[in-house]
Amino acid sequence: MMDVLDILEKNARTPTEEIAKMVGRSVEEVEALIKQLEEEGIIHKYKTMIDWEKAGQEYVYALIEISINLEEGEGYDVVAKRIAEFPEVRSVRLVSGSYDLSVVVRGRTLKDVAYFVEDKIATIHNVQRTVTHFSLKMYKDEGEIVYQRDGGGRLAVSL
C-alpha cells in the first residue's frame, strides 16, 4: 500500500497498469486498492501543481501569522475553521510558538490580499493580532523544487 501511495504522491497521473508493474501486482488488485484508499479517505484528493506565472496568471501569496484570544469554552478549532472556509485561504495550520495560526492566502493583487486580511481575518472576534508576510519568490512547494535545476551532468555512457 505504501508503495502505491508513494508513486501516486509523486505523480497522480501514473497509469494504473504502470503502478501494477512497478509494485508487482495485477492491474485489478491495484485498481481495487486505490478505490479502497479513496473511499477510506487515505487518498484525500488528486490535484495539479500549476506554474500560474508561466500560464500568464500572476498571483500574490502571503503568509499570515495570527494570534488568537481564546475565550472560555472555545478552542482554536472554531476560529481555524472559520478562516479555512474562505476560498482565498490556501492553508491553515495551528502552530506552536509565538503565534497560533499560520495561514497562507492567495489573491490577484497585493491590495486584494491586504484588503482580505484587514477585512475578513483581522475582524474576526477572537483574532487578536495578525502579521502579514508577502511571498516574494517560491523555491519549493509541496516537496517539489520549482526552480530550474542544472542537470546532474552524468555521462551518457559509463560502465
Added chain:
Amino acid sequence: MKPISQRLNDIPASGIRRFFDLILNTPDVISLGVGEPDFVTPWHIREAGIKALEDGRTSYTSNWGLIELRELISESVKCDCNVDYDMHGEVLVTSGVSEALDIAMRVLLDPGDEVIVIEPCYVSYKPCIILAYGKPVVVPTESSNEFKPTVEDIKSKITEKTKALILGYPNNPTGAILSKKELEEIADIANEHDLFVVSDEIYSRLTYNGKHTCFSSLDGMRERTILLNGFSKSYAMTGWRIGYACGNRDVIEAMMKIHQYTMLCAPIQSQLAACEALRNGEDACTEMVDEYNRRRRLMVAGLEEAGLECFNPRGAFYTFPSIEASGLNSTEFAERLFNEKKVAVVPGEVFGECGKGFVRCAYAVSVDDIREAMTRIREFMEELD
C-alpha cells in the same frame, strides 16, 4: 622512441569506444547506458562535503583514512555483515572501489598467477589482473542458470597457478545475486584450493529479494577475503571517489603500502561526506532502493512486452535482456537502436564473451525515461520484422 610496456598490449582498447563517443556527442538520447545512480548525492551528505571545505579541511589524512571514518566503516560492516574488522589495520579507505580492486590485485599476484573471473562482469576486473602481471581465467555463465557460475565450471578452471577468484555480486551487468548457499559452495572451493577471494560488494545495498550475504561473513572466509565496498551506489556518491577494503591484517597492510605511495589518501572532503553518509544516510539509501525496485519491475515488464526475454535481476540497477528475438547481434542491436530510436544501451560482450546476444539496460533513470525508452524499444522490435 622505445615502445611503452608490452603489458598494455594485452588490454585491448575497447572496439566499442567509437560507438560510445557517438552517444556522448549526440543530444536528446535516452541513455540506459549509464552505470551510476541518476540521483544526486543526498543533500545532507553534500552539505557535509561543503562544510568540510568551509572548515578548511583541505589537508592529507592518515594514509589509512580518517580514524572516524574507519570506525564508522568497521561498525557498519559489523552491523550489515556481522564481520569484525579492526579499524586499526584491517580497514583501508580508498579512492573508490576501483582503486581498492587495483591494489588488491597488485598485492595478491606474482607474474603468471591466475585469477578466476566470472563473466559477464564489470569491465575493470580483467585489466586490473593483467596490469598486476596476472592472468585472468574466465568462467562464463548463462542466463538459463540466472548468470550464476556452477561449482563444476569454477573447479574446471582451477590450476596450480590459481591464486584468487573475483566475485562481483550483486552483479554488473546482469543483476544476478548469489544466495548464501551458493556462496558457501564457492567458499568450499576457496578452502579446498587455498584461494584468496576478492569480493566486490559495491551493490550490496541494492538487492530486491532478501538481504545480501557478505562473502567474508561465511565460515572461514574472513581471512581469505578482501572485501571491497564503497559509497558510490548506495549513497549516489560516484563522483566523490570513495570506497574501502577490509581484510586480514597482512593483506590490508600490504595494500596500504601501495596506497600510501600512489594515492596517499582518499580526498578528505569525500571522507567527511562518507562519515555523514554512514551516520545519517540510511533513510535516503532505503528510499533510493525502493525507487530502483519499482523501476526494475517496470523495465523488466517493458522489455518483455517488447519481445525481449529478460532474466529477472535481483540486485544492482541493471537488466540484461537477451536480444535473440531481434535476429541481430548485440552491437548491431545497440547501434541500430541508437540510430533509429535514439535509445542507448550497452552491448553485452563489453562485459565478456558470454555477454554476446544480450544488452545492458540500466534502470538508474527516471520512470518517464524508462516508459519512453520501452515504447521506443517496442517500436524498434516491431519495425524489425
